[in-house]
Amino acid sequence: MKKYMTLAKMQARAVLAYRLNFVLSLFALMFQLFAMLAIWGVLLGSGQNLNGFDWAHMKAYLLVGFLCGALVSQSADWRMAGRIQDGMVAIDLTKPVDYQKAQFATVVGGAWTEVVTALAVCAGVIAWTGAVPTPGWQGAALFALSLLAVLPLKFLIVYVSALACFYTQNYLGVHWARLVIVSLFSGALVPLSFFPEWVQQLAAVLPFASMSATPALIWIGQLRGAQALLMIAAQFGWVVALWLAARLIFRHAIKRVTIHGG
Known part of the structure; x- marks a missing residue:
């Protein structure tokens, strides 16, 4: 455990050292948030209610989606993929640590900056557009528990997509495909209740809704009690x-590593 804590601390210091890179990695996500706030503000800003969402609840939903999306930034995504593509993964494999756990520890080390930055953006949006609904203590506790699962869940989605670099040198296509799939089925941009029934049913059997829609719906009170716990x-x-x-995918993928030289 001490080895993984050290990795987490090293990544925390690295993020501070490369602050500009970190901010730029979140720029696209912030632009996306502001665009969706503008669109939904027009649709709901004059008091309309669609599928149980008014402007205040939709704003809260989008802000929670932004917070969840900020976790495991694209810098972590490309770092893992890049080390596989350029062969540096061979050095990682010589270290006396479990590769998957080491990657997760590195992601955890940078998570605090992602959370702080995302909360600062959310606070700015609230100060600019007005307050959002807040859950009671029970809802807040359920939300915190739900949010706790988002970090490892998102890490695993990113990690598995990065492992594709063992099979292809074109990670950009994999990256964009993952972004599209996650954006659609997580409900981060548009609540899943606005989609056709078949999309909702498909999303229900995929892990992506757990990355955004679940904590967001808990925050705004559409998931409560036993249903939220489920x-x-x-x-x-x-x-x-x-x-x-x-772990199974990595066990198969690692057989494709070829180390040249002595």
């Missing part, structure tokens, strides 16, 4: 399933 259990169930699946 969805949180599904989140942690996906974490366990994807963690094991990632």
